[in-house]
Amino acid sequence: MLHKRGYLCGAIVGPPGERRVTRRSGIAWVLGGVAALAAFAPMARIAQTGWAAGPAVTFRATEFHYNPKEGSAHAGEVVFVVKNEGAIEHNFVIQDAGKKKVAEIAIIEPGTITEVRATVAPGTYAILCTLPGHREAGMAATLVVEP
Numbered sequence: 001m002l003h004k005r006g007y008l009c010g011a012i013v014g015p016p017g018e019r020r021v022t023r024r025s026g027i028a029w030v031l032g033g034v035a036a037l038a039a040f041a042p043m044a045r046i047a048q049t050g051w052a053a054g055p056a057v058t059f060r061a062t063e064f065h066y067n068p069k070e071g072s073a074h075a076g077e078v079v080f081v082v083k084n085e086g087a088i089e090h091n092f093v094i095q096d097a098g099k100k101k102v103a104e105i106a107i108i109e110p111g112t113i114t115e116v117r118a119t120v121a122p123g124t125y126a127i128l129c130t131l132p133g134h135r136e137a138g139m140a141a142t143l144v145v146e147p
Contacts, residue, residue, distance in 0.1 A: 055079070056115075057143070059127065061108060062086040064137035066127060072144045077119050084108040090134065094118060094143065095126045120145045 056079040060067045063086045082092045082105060092105040092114075102125065103118035122145050129139035 056081050058083065059092070059141065060085050061090040061092070061129065061139070063088065064129070064134055064139040066129075066139065066141035068141065070142045070144065071127070072146065073120060075120060075122050075145055075147050077117060078145075080105075080116050080118065081113060082108055082115070083113045084110050086110055089131065090129045090139070091131055092116065093128045093130050094120075095128065097123055097125075099126075122147045 055073060057071050057073050058081040059071060061082055061084045080092065080094070080103065084090055087110055089110065090108050092103075092108060094102040094104070096102055102120060103116045105114050105116050108114050120143075125143040125145065127141040127143055128135050
């Protein structure tokens with residue numbers, strides 16, 4: 001059916017060589033795009049980090065510190081979620097009392113959220129950014145793991 005403007009409802013019409021999208025078809029494209037993004041978002045999460053299993057401990061990284069300064073968890077498998085709210089790259093390293101690396105996120109780009117899983121035993125762990133100069137500038141925290 002033609003409307004006053006000469007458009008077919010929900011179709012692409014116009015003079016030869018010109019394409020116009022009506023309001024209804026434009027809305028359909030937008031809704032279709034949103035639906036596609038919603039359908040594929042869980043797969044993107046799996047590809048990036050896997051589904052979180054067990055309790056999660058979140059740290060925020062900025063220049064040049066982690067927040068909170070001291071985190072806590074129970075022994076077992078823990079998912080560490082690190083949000084880089086800073087303007088530069090950081091990393092995330094968990095070391096046990098013997099300075100053995102328990103888990104690591106090599107690079108966390110500004111504005112991203114990254115996860116790493118680790119199985120931790122009771123004790124106190126150091127959390128560090130090992131990029132040059134970051135640890136020395138105060139980018140360290142502590143993790144206390146309880147039984």
